[in-house]
Amino acid sequence: MRKNILPAIRLSLTLIVFLAILYPLTVWGIARFSPDSGKGEVLEHNGKKYYSNIGQSFTEDKYFWSRPSAVNYNAAGSGGSNKGPSNEEYLARVRARIDTFLAHNSDIEKSAIPVDLITASGSGLDPDFSVQAAKVQVKRIAKARNMDESKLLELIDRQTEKPLFGLFGPEKINVLKLNIALDNLK
């Protein structure tokens, strides 16, 4: 073992230089050429800066609500609820979310509420929701903003992101982009 120690230390040092310094620097260097220089996808609106991949909390009636979050959209931490599917405490909270949603959207049938609007995401920072989650909120927002529902439906249509190459994965809508576009509609 003793005769292995020095060579192992020297080899480790060279590997550190190569894999823990040169490799990340290379990726970092190339990232300079990516759309937002490797600082996360950024979105500017009214002179303010947002991260389009980091979901935000929307609770006001005039905005499309985002999904519930176990970390309250705190982007300096992340995580899910880690609640088991049959946990009574958890199911009670889901029921409460449904009631809250119905209280704010009185014109909506319960069966129209999509599951993503009453369940917390894995990261607590989910930037997206489903198309149904947008549509189910149209009546409330139209009322809050005094707008035509059809304009909102058109907006949802425009903001819907199709599956990758039209073939793989689910459809989704970025809530932040949708709400910014909503603000721009005025």
Place this chain on the structure above:
Amino acid sequence: MNTEILGIIVIFVLSVILAIPLGKYITKVYAGGKTLLDPVFNPVERLFYRVSGIDPDKEMNWKQHLVALLTINLIWFLLSMLILMTMGSLPLNPDHNPGMPPDLAFNTAVSFVVNCNLQHYSGETGISYLGQMWLMFLQFMSAGTGMAAAVVVFRAFGDKTTTRLGNFYNYLVKSCVRILLPISLLIALVLVFEGTPMTFEGKDSITTLQGDPIEVSRGPAAAFIAIKHVGTNGGGFFGANSAHPFENPSYLTNMVEMFAQLVIPIAMIFAFGYFTGRKRLSRIIFGVMTVGFLFLVVPNIIMEMKGNPAISAMGIDNSLGAMEGKEIRIGAAASGFWSIVTTVISTGSVNAMHDSTMPLSGMNQLLAMMANSFYGGVGVGILNFLIFIVLAVFISGLMIGRTPEFLGKKIEARGKAQADSLRKTREETPARLQNGSVISSAQLKKGDVFVCEAGDIVPADGEIIEGLATIDESAITGESAPVVREAGGDKSSVTGGTKVLSDKIIVKVVTRPGESFLDKMIALVEGASRQKTPNEIALTILLAGFVLIFIIVCVTLKPFADYANVSITIGAFISLFVCLIPTTIGGLLSAIGIAGMDRALRANVITKSGKAVETAGDIDVLLLDKTGTITIGNRKATHLYPADGVNREEFVRVAVLSSSADQTPEGKSIVELAQVNPSNYNISSSRVKFIEFTAETRCSGVDIGDTQIRKGAADAIRALAEKDGNPYPEDVANKVKTISEKGGTPLVVSVNNKIVGTIELQDIIKPGIQERFERLRKMGIKTVMVTGDNPLTARYISEKVGVDDFIAEAKPEDKMNYIKKEQNEGRLVAMMGDGTNDAPALAQANVGVAMNSGTEAAKEAGNMVDLDNDPTKLIEVVEIGKQLLMTRGTLTTFSIANDVAKYFAIIPALFITAIPALQNLNIMKLGSPESAILSAIIFNAIIIPILIPLALKGVAYKPIGASALLRRNLLIYGFGGIMVPFAGIKLIDMVVSLFI
């Protein structure tokens, strides 16, 4: 088709397809072949080795590998502790995160060094960027270590060696630099262009659209996340791992990250095939793994897509699936798929929270982690699977009476005693010199001249300088037919230890002392080594492993019980432990061994060790002497062919007359064939003169008055005829040729030197021998016939009786070499012999059976002696050996299967009061916890004596083919082993319940 499902199928198929060329590339990398990337990596690696002073071409054995691996990992561990504890005050810490306390640093260091990547810190708040970069380094190293270990095993399987297994540092560097790095770089580039951060700036503060101030953690994540998947490490950069929208920003990155963790584990399976030249095996392994993988993954996708029924019951739209803990951009299907990929491959990264998946999905995730080998981690996945194969092969091999070929075989040196009697022959044979004085053979020098007459043993190797003699060379060649040796020409040499049968020769010694044939033979015997079965060792290791596992089970039960507020009495712990450890088989092992020797003795075979009997059951190749085993010792006349124009009756008469005085078995058989009594021919004895066979004339016969009848070898009679100007008829020549081709011996008969016909002598194959070979073939044993005959005859006979191979014109070295060759290919060889010439081969063979009538040297060299001198006895010995192995294997299976029932009896009993839900496990419905434990203990105590008779009698062996045998024994002893204790414990419990 549903786009979520399509996405999964595409990523899986793509991973498999790309794993094939990657497998080839990996093979080339480790085998030192040329690759496209050489111009980049060769100089880099040279620099590494120059700086570190390592010679990458130095071969290591497995111990050196282990030491190198552990040493460098220890260094990484120590560095990890240092960095993780002090990183709070080191550079690259823009968020001012603190260093880790020692316990957390220890946990993190160990978990990243061993590729486990368990995280008890959150990436956003618990570690600096320097710490992250260090963990990223460990993600390369732990994966590289696993791959290096796999290559060592590939080498061991491929080259069948345990000493020259390549260089650990070479494998480690190649894994990291040539495999992990390029793939990671590609993956990292996709990630940064899809939105994963790669920045050294710290947290950003922003205000949301609604006006809330929040902070956004960033960091050099892309490089980290790439190797996290490529190296199947799994530790996340951010707390939410790959569910985090920075770690996994889009469906495309999700596909890429799934591909990144799947591709190398699958490629390693193909690389195993290319590397060891066992492509078929690697394809089978891949197939089995894929079936296992699909069995786990398909239900999970379905269950996650169906959604939580408790939420469906609330009456909302649950069509998206079980979305708690899942991300919209990924969806339920890809989350369900990932949950199995990451657990079964041991990555451990998540793109959805597993705590919130459906209960049965969670079960599959746990099963996947336990199997850990349906593809498995880089390097270690295939290793895990090979361990499973070895275990399965071992247990099922034993159950059908074979030692698995997957296990290596050890070589054990043998004592030198068996060479002693050979040495005696060489040194103490009297040698008569020309002047009449007699000295011992040991005193003969090269150039000395000695005389041998009929009956003498030739004292030394030499060359005949005068005379001609028939010599019995059976001690060397094993063939009892005498041969002619005469001065001059190429038949002039004689060998020490052979016996002169007729005539007288004068011989000059041609070898120096110590170089004679006998000396070589002694050296061969002394040098021959015997292999030993690894069976008992392996079984002991297996049982020890079980004991260790059960100790861990029993000891860890205590904290579990404390947590569940259950107090378990010491008595209950001991009962559980006693019931679980495989005492049954442990107690019976020696009984089985002794019973094997005893059964051999009853078959009139004395064995020198129990191991020999056990080995006999494993025999792959059986060497049998032709004479006496396959054929009846002597040749017999089978046909009489008169020459053209010769009356058949007349020819028969001549043939019988020529043999009437011939007392050799061949001669007698001619008379028998003709079915006439020579005395019927009414020949007055006064006119008859019998001519004996001599080596000179090579024919025998009778003179009746003027009529000279001769019979003998074709060329001898031909010479006689042609000397008198008589022709050698063409039809006779043809007949002679056909008889030889058919493996027979032609004798030509002449009357007054005129050729009258041919007699055909044939080897007579023992009745029933074909059936015996058929039985051996069903046992999976290759039979080899050893004979001194020419290859033509040997082939004819071997085809006729159905042996698989033959050694023609066999000399002792030929047998030795044949045995060695088979052994080098990992087979066990048995051989039967009686002569001194057989001794080296008997010593070399794994099972050497000597005839009791054989020479002392043969008996000493073998490890069994057959008292009946029956050459076919080996078949019985093999069956006894198989029975021994099978008894051991089936009883082991039975004993281990017993544990299942005992577990069900005791565990619910221990916990049932504290955890009422365990009532579901209490399928046996035993009276009370006390009676359950007591019944299990009583059952445990009485099952051993019940099994003793079976251990002594042995499990019946039937040559019905390996898989049929395995099925049968698995059913009886595996399934039976589970059912019997269920019934037994229940019955005992009913009785015990009456009293308590």
